[in-house]
Amino acid sequence: xxxxxxxQEQAFRxxxxxxxxxxxxxxxxxxxxxxxxxxxxxxxxxxxxxxxxVSWPKEYGGRGATLVEQAIYNEELARAQAPSAANVxxxxxxxxxxxxxxxxxxxxxxxxxxxxxxxxWCQGFSEPDAGSDLASLKTxxxxxxxEWVVTGQKVWxxxxxxxxxxxxxxxxxxxxxxxxxxTYFLMDMEQDAVQVRPLRQITGEAEFNELFIEEARIPxxxxxxxxxxxxxxxxxxxxxxxxxxxxxxxxxxxxxxxELLDEARESGATAxxxxxxxxxxxxxxxxxxxxxxxxxxxxxxxxxVPGPEGSxxxxxxxxxxxxxxxxxLELRGSRAVLDDDRxxxxxxxxxxxxxxxxxxxxxxxxxAERVLGLPRMR
Amino acid sequence: MRFELSxxxxxxxxxxxxxxxxxxxxxxxxRLAFDDERGFTDDQWAAVAELGWPALVVGEDEGGLALGxxxxxxxQEQLGYALAPMPLFSTVAAALVIxxxxxxxxxxxxxxxxxxxxxxxxxSGPPDAGAVVADGDTLAGTLEAVxxxxxxDVLVVAFGEDGRPMVVDLHGDGVxxxxxxxxxxxxxxxxxxxxxxxxxxxxxxxxxxxxxxTIAVALAAESVGxxxxxxxxxxxxxxxxxxFGQPVxxxxxxxxACAQMLLETEGARSAVLYAAWALDEAPDEAPLAxxxxxxYASDAGWRVPAAALQVxxxxxxxxxxxxxxWLKRGRANAAAWGDxxxxxxxxxxxxxx
Numbered sequence: 001x002x003x004x005x006x007x008q009e010q011a012f013r014x015x016x017x018x019x020x021x022x023x024x025x026x027x028x029x030x031x032x033x034x035x036x037x038x039x040x041x042x043x044x045x046x047x048x049x050x051x052x053x054v055s056w057p058k059e060y061g062g063r064g065a066t067l068v069e070q071a072i073y074n075e076e077l078a079r080a081q082a083p084s085a086a087n088v089x090x091x092x093x094x095x096x097x098x099x100x101x102x103x104x105x106x107x108x109x110x111x112x113x114x115x116x117x118x119x120x121w122c123q124g125f126s127e128p129d130a131g132s133d134l135a136s137l138k139t140x141x142x143x144x145x146x147e148w149v150v151t152g153q154k155v156w157x158x159x160x161x162x163x164x165x166x167x168x169x170x171x172x173x174x175x176x177x178x179x180x181x182x183t184y185f186l187m188d189m190e191q192d193a194v195q196v197r198p199l200r201q202i203t204g205e206a207e208f209n210e211l212f213i214e215e216a217r218i219p220x221x222x223x224x225x226x227x228x229x230x231x232x233x234x235x236x237x238x239x240x241x242x243x244x245x246x247x248x249x250x251x252x253x254x255x256x257x258x259e260l261l262d263e264a265r266e267s268g269a270t271a272x273x274x275x276x277x278x279x280x281x282x283x284x285x286x287x288x289x290x291x292x293x294x295x296x297x298x299x300x301x302x303x304x305v306p307g308p309e310g311s312x313x314x315x316x317x318x319x320x321x322x323x324x325x326x327x328x329l330e331l332r333g334s335r336a337v338l339d340d341d342r343x344x345x346x347x348x349x350x351x352x353x354x355x356x357x358x359x360x361x362x363x364x365x366x367x368a369e370r371v372l373g374l375p376r377m378r
Numbered sequence: 379m380r381f382e383l384s385x386x387x388x389x390x391x392x393x394x395x396x397x398x399x400x401x402x403x404x405x406x407x408x409r410l411a412f413d414d415e416r417g418f419t420d421d422q423w424a425a426v427a428e429l430g431w432p433a434l435v436v437g438e439d440e441g442g443l444a445l446g447x448x449x450x451x452x453x454q455e456q457l458g459y460a461l462a463p464m465p466l467f468s469t470v471a472a473a474l475v476i477x478x479x480x481x482x483x484x485x486x487x488x489x490x491x492x493x494x495x496x497x498x499x500x501x502s503g504p505p506d507a508g509a510v511v512a513d514g515d516t517l518a519g520t521l522e523a524v525x526x527x528x529x530x531d532v533l534v535v536a537f538g539e540d541g542r543p544m545v546v547d548l549h550g551d552g553v554x555x556x557x558x559x560x561x562x563x564x565x566x567x568x569x570x571x572x573x574x575x576x577x578x579x580x581x582x583x584x585x586x587x588x589x590x591x592t593i594a595v596a597l598a599a600e601s602v603g604x605x606x607x608x609x610x611x612x613x614x615x616x617x618x619x620x621x622f623g624q625p626v627x628x629x630x631x632x633x634x635a636c637a638q639m640l641l642e643t644e645g646a647r648s649a650v651l652y653a654a655w656a657l658d659e660a661p662d663e664a665p666l667a668x669x670x671x672x673x674y675a676s677d678a679g680w681r682v683p684a685a686a687l688q689v690x691x692x693x694x695x696x697x698x699x700x701x702x703x704w705l706k707r708g709r710a711n712a713a714a715w716g717d718x719x720x721x722x723x724x725x726x727x728x729x730x731x
Contacts, residue, residue, distance in 0.1 A: 001387065001655045002380045003446050039533045068379050117695050261731065270731040280722035281731055284670045285647070291381070291648035298382040312641055352597060361630070367640055368633035377633075 001296070005068075012069045013076060017294050019049060020080045028083050034108060034270035036162055039086035043117035052115045059113050060099055067297040071247055080253040089159060090114035090121030094167055096240045101184075101233050103138060110165070110186070124187065125152040125234060132362045133167075135178045135231060139213065141170040141185065143220075148172070148222035150187065150216045156356070160196045160209035163189050168218075169230045169235060180229030186222040194216070203348045239310060241357055247297075249317045250289045253324065256346070257286050260328050270329050278327055285320045289313065312371070315363040318353035325350040381651070383452065391452050397429065404700045411563040411703070416529050427495025433468050435592075437477060442491035447592050447657035451599035451650055458603025461703055463564040465498050465526035467600070471632065472534045475543050476718040477614045478589035479580040485499025488499060488532060488545070498528040500548075502570070503593070505717045511571055515573045515579075518548060523714075526567035527555050535577065543586050544577040549556075551575065562710035564703060584623045588657065591668035594715045595653045598671045601679025602646045604708040606689035609639040611701055612686035619691075626689075635685050642678040649674045666728045673721035679708035 005013065013188055015271020025042050028035050046052040065073065070269045077084075095114045098106055113119035117156025128136035128267065148168055166187040171212040171301055173181035187194070193216035198206035227232035261279060263269075270276045325347040329336045332343065368374040389677035393653055401422070410417050426432070436442020449477040450470070457466065467639065473492050476485060476499070502510075502521040510519030517535060527533065533546040546553065552575035578584070613636055616627030626632050653671035656663040683705035687694035694701050712718060 001383060001651055003652065003655050004659065004661075005379050093701055125383070261729065265731060270726070275727045275730055277719060277722050278726040280673075280729070283725060283729060284674055284722070285645075287652075287670055288645040288674060291652050292644060294379070295644075295648050295651075298380055302382070312644065316641060316645070333566045361634070364634040364637040367637040368627070371639060372633075372636055374613060374616055374627040374633045374636060377630065378630050 005072075006105050009066075009068055009072060009172075012065070013072045014283045014285075016051070016073060017055045017080075019051065020076060023049070025084060026326070036086060039083050040117045040120075042083050043085040043087055043316040047115045047117070052085060052117075053095060056095055056099065056111075056115075060095070060107060065299050071294070071297055073250040075251055077374055078248070086162075087114055087117045089119050089123055089167075090119070090165075093123065093237045094121040094165070094238050097184075097233060097237045098224065100236050101229075105221070106186075106224065113164075115207065117364070119164040120159055121165045121167065121210075122157045122160045122189070123237070124160075124166045125237075126156045126158055127153055132359050134234070135182070137169060137171060137182070139170045139216070140174070141172050141183060143218075144205050146220050148183075148185065148220065148223075150185070150193075150213050150218055151215060152213050154211040154213070155199065155208075157196075157209045157211050158207060160189065160211055161198065166194075166211070167224075167310065172230075174229055176228065179217060179231045180228055182234070182346050184224045184230040184233040185218045186224060187216060187218050188222075203345055203352065215365045228338060239357070243306060245340050246311075247293050248277050249321075250286070250293050250313070253286050253289065253317060253321050256321070257282060258326055260331075263328075264331060275327075275331070276377065280326065282320065282324055285316075285323070289316050289320055292316065311358065311363040314357060315354075315367070318360055320348075320352050322350045351359055380468075381648075383448075383656065387449060387452050390449055391456060393429070394453050394456035395459070397425075397461050398456060399426070402460050402462040407461055407463060407564060407700075407703065412715065417526070417566045418529070418731045420444070421443060421462040421544055422464065422601075423495060426464055426466060431466055431499075431653060432473070432495055433493040435470060435474055436489045436493050437485070439482075440485055441493045442489065447595060448651065450596055451654040453611045454599035455603040455606070455647075455650075458600035459607045460603070461564055461607070461707055464670045465500070465529050467596065468500035468525040468563075470531060471501040471503075472530075472532065474589040474658065475501065475536070475586050476545070476580065478584050479543055479582045479583040479586045479612070481658055484545075484578075484580060484582070497532065498526070498530045499534060499535060500525055500527050501534040503536045507683065512537075512544065512577065513574075515577060516552070517544065517577045518574055519572055521572070522562075523558060523567045524570045524639070525568075525680045526566050527570050528557065528566065529588045529670070534580075536586065542579045542581075544573065544579050546575050560710070562706040564707060565710065572711045589663065590659050590715075591653075592648045593629040594672040594721075595650060595668050597711050597715050598675035598679075599650045599654070600712045601622050601675040601708055602643065602650055604677045604704050604711070605639070605643040605646060605675075605682035608683040608686040608701060608708070609636065609643050611704075612636055612639060612689040615690050615693075632689055635689055639682045642682055646671075646678040648674040666725060669721040669724040669728065672716060673718045673725065676712035676718040676721070680705065680712045683708045 023045060030037050043052055054065040054073050058064040095111055098110050125134060127137050141148040146204055166189055168185045168187040169182055171181050171185040178358040193214050195212040197210045199208045199210050200206045224356045251325040263280055267309045369376050430443055433442040434445050438444045473489055476488050502524050509515045533548050534546045547635055553574045554571045556569045558567045558569050616632050616636055617625055619626050649671040653667035656667040687701055693699050
């Protein structure tokens with residue numbers, strides 16, 4: 001056990017911190033369009049100096065950072081309160097999936113524009129009738145010469161209204177066993193057959209979209225990982241989602257908890273020993289989340305692949321973030337009937353934490369079956 | 379940064395696992411717990427001393443191995459996993475305080491023989507639970523729940539964070555030792571009454587707080603082993619036991635309970651390893667890290683066995699099944715050296731809440 005950063009890790013942190021101090025673009029402007037353009041410009045600046053896709057191998061335009069360096073990267077960006085990159089899904093999931101399963105031609109075509117944010121990516125997995133049971137999805141793709149014709153509906157597609165490419169999983173063989181008949185496509189979003197509608201959520205905003213796909217056309221060359229192999233490719237995307245996003249999330253929890261602790265100190269809420277006890281417990285759980293994530297990194301560095309343990313972190317993150325926002329609202333007392341500060345929004349937004357990116361129930365199934373080796377349901 | 383055991387630490391883990399599994403099968407644990415007068419045999423203690431375990435934390439000047447809190451945590455986790463009854467924790471706890479706060483002469487006098495397995499120690503604690511009063515170089519009062527006192531030679535009396543610990547010769551005058559009923563049958567507890575017993579203050583320069591934190595983390599590590607073992611019992615049962623024509627582990631009410639056990643066990647292990655590392659390498663972080671580890675592992679150390687009992691169903695409630703032995707150790711550990719709530723209070727203090 002050695003939690004001291006190596007000289008190389010320390011140098012990485014120092015270099016990034018210095019770069020951030022010189023290049024931080026300031027606060028994000030209001031509004032979806034202006035905000036998105038701002039994050040797109042920010043990613044361009046990150047990319048120009050080699051700070052986008054730090055985890056990607058150097059040969060594909062990344063920095064070839066180790067997992068520990070990626071953790072440092074996430075920490076430093078959060079600490080500097082830097083804006084997030086515009087193309088989060090492309091960077092965290094799309095690129096790594098193309099690198100793992102794409103052809104050389106696909107790597108040449110798609111990777112660079114992800115890094116530069118020239119082409120934004122979105123993820124077309126979930127459907128109205130296929131959420132946790134993803135393999136039951138119904139969107140159909142039928143071969144027509146060198147193209148596939150796709151019809152169906154997708155939901156919860158973040159960034160779809162900005163995206164050029166959609167990672168789309170569709171059924172290409174209705175007769176095959178359900179996990180076998182799926183294929184992973186890159187669908188061009190710039191066609192009339194794809195309609196994007198914002199999906200308004202309980203906070204009042206629309207972070208997500210619905211996709212209505214009516215005979216959209218996808219060239220055969222846009223299949224990733226081969227026809228009928230869509231399930232395995234989709235799993236790669238999901239594992240990257242849980243492994244890399246989860247690490248950034250635990251840092252955001254620590255920052256939010258820091259705000260709550262400051263407020264509780266100022267308001268005198270900590271005079272109540274029950275509140276004090278619960279705040280201490282939250283702090284401990286946020287630390288355990290961080291420490292588990294660090295241990296997970298060391299394990300991945302040894303074995304080379306993100307394992308099902310990432311599911312544990314994402315599940316625990318949801319628990320902690322929900323408990324944190326619940327306590328914050330409780331501390332407002334009767335003023336919690338008002339909607340006049342950020343905790344109201346955070347409480348509502350946190351309800352999705354145990355659903356998005358894999359429900360807590362599905363994550364518990366994964367932990368039970370794949371980590372503990374319990375018999376599978378069904 | 380490497381947050382996993384080194385090869386040497388893995389070797390300690392492997393040796394301990396094999397030794398304890400071979401020497402302490404469940405029937406031997408029960409024999410020592412319920413039928414043996416003292417709770418361990420001379421041969422068993424000699425074998426433990428041969429492995430160097432009492433010497434683990436003792437400095438090289440006294441012939442010890444001078445290993446750190448991480449190595450101690452690794453060993454303690456295996457001792458909790460195996461639930462081997464032996465007066466090692468109590469001896470190591472005494473050794474930690476003497477190492478930290480004793481002067482050179484005191485360290486040589488007590489730690490040398492501890493290293494050889496010739497002397498055993500114990501400790502009263504946690505430090506704020508003291509019910510004894512010092513009068514010059516004598517002590518009077520009653521100490522409750524002192525582990526393995528009847529088989530120990532010296533007792534370290536802890537007096538609160540700033541108080542200088544004192545050492546009592548348990549074979550001396552003014553000392554009476556009486557067996558107390560203990561929740562955990564695998565660790566003997568005694569009421570020690572001091573009536574003008576001679577006591578020698580530790581005269582070194584360092585306060586004992588680092589040693590106290592190490593003791594708390596060592597107990598927390600034991601609780602991680604307890605949680606790991608009982609989680610394995612639950613998982614094995616959920617795979618094998620059939621009801622309604624299928625293994626009960628296919629039911630999510632059961633499998634999700636097992637997943638929750640993993641979450642708590644791994645969380646406790648992370649907290650303990652971090653605290654142990656901080657005790658060795660980052661003393662500024664150690665008090666907070668130790669309080670977090672003891673708090674989290676105290677909860678996991680009894681909640682996981684309790685949940686495992688539920689998964690086992692009726693068989694888990696029988697005396698015949700071994701699970702209750704681990705449940706009792708886990709619950710007793712949760713209460714010893716500061717319970718979860720008192721450590722959360724400490725966390726809140728350290729965060730200036």
